[in-house]
Amino acid sequence: MNRLVLNLALLGIFLVTAGLNFVLRSDRTRPNWEYAPQMAHSPRANAFAVSTVFADGKTLREPPQGTSPRGLQSLHYAATPEDALRAGAELASPVSAEDRAAVDRGAFVFTTFCAPCHGAGGRGDGPVARRGYPPPPSLLLEHAIAMPDGQIFHVLTYGQGNMPSYASQLSREDRWSSIAYLRTLQHPAVDPGGTP
Ligand code: HEC
Numbered sequence: 532m533n534r535l536v537l538n539l540a541l542l543g544i545f546l547v548t549a550g551l552n553f554v555l556r557s558d559r560t561r562p563n564w565e566y567a568p569q570m571a572h573s574p575r576a577n578a579f580a581v582s583t584v585f586a587d588g589k590t591l592r593e594p595p596q597g598t599s600p601r602g603l604q605s606l607h608y609a610a611t612p613e614d615a616l617r618a619g620a621e622l623a624s625p626v627s628a629e630d631r632a633a634v635d636r637g638a639f640v641f642t643t644f645c646a647p648c649h650g651a652g653g654r655g656d657g658p659v660a661r662r663g664y665p666p667p668p669s670l671l672l673e674h675a676i677a678m679p680d681g682q683i684f685h686v687l688t689y690g691q692g693n694m695p696s697y698a699s700q701l702s703r704e705d706r707w708s709s710i711a712y713l714r715t716l717q718h719p720a721v722d723p724g725g726t727p
Contacts, residue, residue, distance in 0.1 A: 604703065610689035615682050622681030626704075626711045637712030640705045644697060645713075653716045665693045676717050683710050
């Protein structure tokens with residue numbers, strides 16, 4: 532007898548709990564109860580909203596003086612022909628000509644980003660040049676062959692004459708790789724049929 536009462540009582544408690552749960556949580560798209568809501572919903576500011584915290588009213592702050600963002604790779608050159616020559620004298624390519632993976636990557640970069648103007652073989656006969664863009668000089672001429680890697684890096688980074696900068700499209704590694712690949716295009720021209 533006692534057992535029956537106990538079971539009925541447990542069943543009753545279960546039904547009431549389940550019923551309350553169903554009734555009280557009518558909107559199931561919203562959290563029911565939040566512990567420490569100030570942590571879940573911390574105040575934030577919109578970058579371009581007027582700030583009431585800073586005297587100049589700007590929310591977006593300048594980086595503190597003398598700091599640089601994490602991962603910044605500085606390059607202390609200006610977009611001038613003089614600095615292109617200086618880059619040629621100072622910068623050495625981190626990509627070795629023997630690094631097959633880097634040269635292969637350079638081939639992909641060159642075909643994608645350079646061949647439209649310079650042509651797949653670097654002769655200045657790419658489809659963009661054939662359609663009226665001022666054709667670049669052949670990269671197989673002595674001038675480009677004699678250009679140090681660092682100077683070409685400067686050309687890719689800052690542009691030169693009618694060639695735009697490729698700094699925003701190509702990472703530094705990809706710029707150096709494309710130069711390594713360009714050297715493989717130029718090499719037969721330096722020494723046709725000769726030893727590498
Ligand atoms: C939009 C067309 C265009 C693209 C794309 C382009 N170039 Fe050029 N490039 C030119 C032109 C035009 C010149 C000649 C610039 C001048 O007036 O001195 C040039 C010049 C150069 C020179 C100097 C050649 C010399 O003898 O002075 C190099 C090296 C070079 N480009 C490499 C590249 C590489 C590598 C890429 C790919 C990352 C590339 N270019 C992408 C148009 C382009």
